[in-house]
Amino acid sequence: MTLSRRHFLTRSAALGCSLAASPLITPVTLAAAPGDNRLVVIILRGGMDGLDLLRPVGDPEFATLRPDAGTSLDLSGFHAGHPGLKPLMPLWARGELGFVQAVSTPYRDKRSHFDGQDLLEAGTGQDSLGQTRDGWLNRMLGLIPGASRQTAYAVGRSDMLLARGDAPFANWAPDAALTLSPQARLLLERVMHDDPLFRDATLEAIDLSQTDLRAAPGDITGGNMLNAMAQSVQAARKGDLPDTIARFAAERLRDDTRIAAFSLNGWDTHRNQHRGFANALSRLTETIQTLHDSLGPVWARTTVVAVTEFGRTARLNGSGGTDHGTGGAMVLAGGAVRGGQVLGNWPGLAEADLYARRDLAPTRDLRAHLGWLGHALFGLDRQALETHVFPGVELGPNPGLTL
Amino acid sequence: MGFTPERAEIRFGCGLSPTIAAPASARVMLDRLADPDHAATRFPIPALTQTLPSFVALRQARRDRKQAKTKADQKRLRKAYRKLVRANRAEAAGWLGHTFLRRALTGDGLRERVTAFWADHFTARGKSGFWATAYGPYVEEAIRPHVTGSFAQLLRAAATSPLMLHYLDQTASIGPNSSRGLKSKGKRGINENLAREMLELHTLGVDGPYTQGDVRELAELLTGLSFSLGSGFTFLPGQAEPGPETVLGITYGGDKARLDDVFRALDDLARHPATATHLARKLAVHFTGDNPEPDLMAEIAARYRDTDGDLMALYDVLLNHPAAWQDGLGNVKQPIDFMGSTFRALDLDPRHMPVGEPSKIRDLILVPMALMGQPYGQAPAPDGWPEADADWITPQRLAARLQWAISVPFRLRRTLPEPAVFLTHALGSTAPEPVRFAARAAETRAEAIGIILASPAFQRF
Numbered sequence: 001m002t003l004s005r006r007h008f009l010t011r012s013a014a015l016g017c018s019l020a021a022s023p024l025i026t027p028v029t030l031a032a033a034p035g036d037n038r039l040v041v042i043i044l045r046g047g048m049d050g051l052d053l054l055r056p057v058g059d060p061e062f063a064t065l066r067p068d069a070g071t072s073l074d075l076s077g078f079h080a081g082h083p084g085l086k087p088l089m090p091l092w093a094r095g096e097l098g099f100v101q102a103v104s105t106p107y108r109d110k111r112s113h114f115d116g117q118d119l120l121e122a123g124t125g126q127d128s129l130g131q132t133r134d135g136w137l138n139r140m141l142g143l144i145p146g147a148s149r150q151t152a153y154a155v156g157r158s159d160m161l162l163a164r165g166d167a168p169f170a171n172w173a174p175d176a177a178l179t180l181s182p183q184a185r186l187l188l189e190r191v192m193h194d195d196p197l198f199r200d201a202t203l204e205a206i207d208l209s210q211t212d213l214r215a216a217p218g219d220i221t222g223g224n225m226l227n228a229m230a231q232s233v234q235a236a237r238k239g240d241l242p243d244t245i246a247r248f249a250a251e252r253l254r255d256d257t258r259i260a261a262f263s264l265n266g267w268d269t270h271r272n273q274h275r276g277f278a279n280a281l282s283r284l285t286e287t288i289q290t291l292h293d294s295l296g297p298v299w300a301r302t303t304v305v306a307v308t309e310f311g312r313t314a315r316l317n318g319s320g321g322t323d324h325g326t327g328g329a330m331v332l333a334g335g336a337v338r339g340g341q342v343l344g345n346w347p348g349l350a351e352a353d354l355y356a357r358r359d360l361a362p363t364r365d366l367r368a369h370l371g372w373l374g375h376a377l378f379g380l381d382r383q384a385l386e387t388h389v390f391p392g393v394e395l396g397p398n399p400g401l402t403l
Numbered sequence: 404m405g406f407t408p409e410r411a412e413i414r415f416g417c418g419l420s421p422t423i424a425a426p427a428s429a430r431v432m433l434d435r436l437a438d439p440d441h442a443a444t445r446f447p448i449p450a451l452t453q454t455l456p457s458f459v460a461l462r463q464a465r466r467d468r469k470q471a472k473t474k475a476d477q478k479r480l481r482k483a484y485r486k487l488v489r490a491n492r493a494e495a496a497g498w499l500g501h502t503f504l505r506r507a508l509t510g511d512g513l514r515e516r517v518t519a520f521w522a523d524h525f526t527a528r529g530k531s532g533f534w535a536t537a538y539g540p541y542v543e544e545a546i547r548p549h550v551t552g553s554f555a556q557l558l559r560a561a562a563t564s565p566l567m568l569h570y571l572d573q574t575a576s577i578g579p580n581s582s583r584g585l586k587s588k589g590k591r592g593i594n595e596n597l598a599r600e601m602l603e604l605h606t607l608g609v610d611g612p613y614t615q616g617d618v619r620e621l622a623e624l625l626t627g628l629s630f631s632l633g634s635g636f637t638f639l640p641g642q643a644e645p646g647p648e649t650v651l652g653i654t655y656g657g658d659k660a661r662l663d664d665v666f667r668a669l670d671d672l673a674r675h676p677a678t679a680t681h682l683a684r685k686l687a688v689h690f691t692g693d694n695p696e697p698d699l700m701a702e703i704a705a706r707y708r709d710t711d712g713d714l715m716a717l718y719d720v721l722l723n724h725p726a727a728w729q730d731g732l733g734n735v736k737q738p739i740d741f742m743g744s745t746f747r748a749l750d751l752d753p754r755h756m757p758v759g760e761p762s763k764i765r766d767l768i769l770v771p772m773a774l775m776g777q778p779y780g781q782a783p784a785p786d787g788w789p790e791a792d793a794d795w796i797t798p799q800r801l802a803a804r805l806q807w808a809i810s811v812p813f814r815l816r817r818t819l820p821e822p823a824v825f826l827t828h829a830l831g832s833t834a835p836e837p838v839r840f841a842a843r844a845a846e847t848r849a850e851a852i853g854i855i856l857a858s859p860a861f862q863r864f
Binding site for chain 1: 571577595596599614615732735766770771776783785798800801805809835838841845854863
């Protein structure tokens with residue numbers, strides 16, 4: 001990998017690309033490696049129903065609001081888990097799976113997925129909705145001493161605001177491939193040179209496809225392009241499978257990567273929730289299991305955190321589903337987390353306790369938890385977190401999410 | 404630089420063609436759009452209402468399969484079901500081929516572009532099984548015939564299309580006090596999904612002057628909108644919430660639920676000034692750039708209000724505004740535009756398009772679109788595809804465009820044009836020097852063609 005990277009740098013220099021402008025040409029300083037801790041951020045898109053994942057069966061109102069919840073797994077007496085969590089119960093028992101209840105971003109009232117996700121990924125307050133062009137995870141990465149361009153990866157085919165920004169965040173998908181003849185690569189770099197968006201993406205694609213662990217290095221002729229496309233097609237026909245994404249992320253995390261981010265869709269359960277939620281949850285549990293299995297010894301240093309744009313209505317709607325709400329839940333997993341418990345204050349489910357008499361009321365800003373993770377895992381300064389990563393957030397008391 | 408035929412064809416059409424002349428003026432573009440839809444006649448795609456009945460057989464076969472009694476039965480029924488699914492997909496692959504042939508060979512490229520724009524504005528997606536193939540027919544029925552009419556007509560067509568009602572769960576939304584709601588003893592009720600997206604995405608916009616209360620009232624008003632596979636859209640008074648509903652301060656309906664009240668509310672939403680502002684912004688972003696000129700948006704919005712949402716009048720403003728013709732970087736083409744304009748520059752002939760070979764359509768078009776970030780008809784959420792250039796040109800998505808550009812033209816055409824000639828076909832008189840150089844210096848014809856197509860000059864409008 002070192003060889004191909006140097007090779008690439010020399011080639012770019014020979015072409016006269018403006019190196020300073022490329023986000024890839026961040027010097028790799030091995031002496032200042034950013035520690036050994038790993039953070040995996042999963043965005044659950046669509047609004048994950050925290051009340052179905054983590055069922056507050058000890059609240060007297062719950063049975064009325066969710067009459068058809070079915071069987072649950074006992075967690076804490078007060079909380080019961082959705083039956084789909086079963087594969088993760090060994091992790092729960094070992095203290096490697098935990099939850100935070102009744103959290104949300106500062107987003108309120110309009111309950112739009114898209115604004116909600118923007119705010120979740122931007123990490124800002126509602127007043128700067130739509131104005132932030134970079135994500136909190138990118139800003140966090142920018143503060144980590146010794147971060148290189150392999151330190152952070154956004155995995156999958158979708159673009160994430162979370163990862164966007166000035167710090168060098170790699171973007172790649174397990175089924176992406178790029179095989180070019182040396183001549184084609186030179187010409188391509190030349191053609192892209194004057195358009196920064198295309199130039200940077202091209203350089204990164206060439207670079208990442210070379211460091212892709214599964215791609216065979218060596219001579220690649222133009223004719224192989226057909227095979228490469230066919231292989232991508234084969235891989236892509238299976239879709240963005242959660243275990244493929246998780247395995248790819250784990251490969252990176254076992255190497256130089258310290259942060260990985262990706263999305264899991266399918267949480268917008270307006271209808272027949274018992275089916276839709278179970279499907280989405282199985283993708284999440286599969287992801288966490290695959291991370292656990294593939295990370296090996298690195299699992300012990302890993303924190304996985306899954307967050308969503310909002311929770312859903314406390315009451316079931318008229319079609320066995322739930323509509324967009326406010327307070328939700330956060331999932332934590334990994335050998336580094338202080339699991340086996342549900343953190344956070346419980347607001348209650350009586351109608352007067354609900355937000356706008358319909359949604360679970362959030363009792364804490366989830367950005368405070370994310371900020372504390374940055375502090376615990378990467379030693380980030382509290383003030384920098386409150387002003388730079390999550391501007392305007394008060395971190396408050398340390399919730400003690402990690403060991 | 405202002406209007407030039409080349410720029411018009413690239414920016415507002417489907418790209419340059421070596422055999423079809425670019426439009427001489429904005430007037431010509433609008434006149435052609437006002438003319439009958441020749442491309443649809445030449446490369447037909449059925450309307451959704453025509454294809455829905457074929458789902459009846461599929462649904463039946465799926466049920467039969469699940470109820471098989473013996474092993475042999477199971478095998479036979481599974482085979483029968485799969486055969487129907489395959490036939491359904493094969494048909495849909497042909498429709499996708501036609502979608503691209505229209506782009507490759509039309510003389511009226513603006514129609515393809517505004518159709519794609521409005522189809523995206525009214526994003527609807529099949530959520531399971533056979534619905535996956537409904538997208539093309541949905542666009543053909545609910546969007547395409549209405550892109551030259553009024554926004555109110557378009558809204559009505561989209562909001563009553565079976566695919567939209569299926570996608571945003573409207574068929575499951577039951578008035579709690581309707582006869583069906585009462586019979587369910589409180590089990591069935593309102594589902595807010597369509598009502599919310601109608602306000603947030605289809606009409607007023609997320610910054611529009613509506614509240615959660617309006618979402619709720621509109622959801623109650625929309626109960627009763629339904630469809631059957633056999634005959635398409637229907638209004639079911641038996642599941643519509645009785646009594647009046649008040650949306651944005653206007654009260655609709657009385658005791659008895661009537662479809663006309665729903666339509667009246669849709670018309671009022673279409674006419675709302677916030678809708679004008681919202682749509683003006685979307686049009687300007689889509690056709691001119693991520694940060695459109697405020698003056699352009701203001702003019703479109705004003706014309707919208709003056710004409711009660713006459714869509715042709717909006718295109719007229721757009722095409723005659725200086726902001727539409729500015730030099731400088733245009734928007735990045737979405738994968739469908741990128742592939743469509745490639746086929747057009749390659750002068751693809753109908754016999755090059757494997758409309759009868761679903762596996763080829765899948766490998767050469769459908770899967771590559773997904774790799775480029777735009778699985779056809781499968782936008783991840785009701786807000787449709789992203790507009791920002793940076794959303795499309797990520798390393799992994801750009802890699803897919805590159806790979807496709809180098810490999811697929813040859814797979815489809817078998818012979819490739821001379822790169823120096825193709826350069827002019829694809830980029831006209833404005834090819835930048837590095838692209839000219841690459842067209843000469845590439846080692847193989849496939850790479851030369853691929854690099855021309857991958858160049859920012861071709862990938863931007």
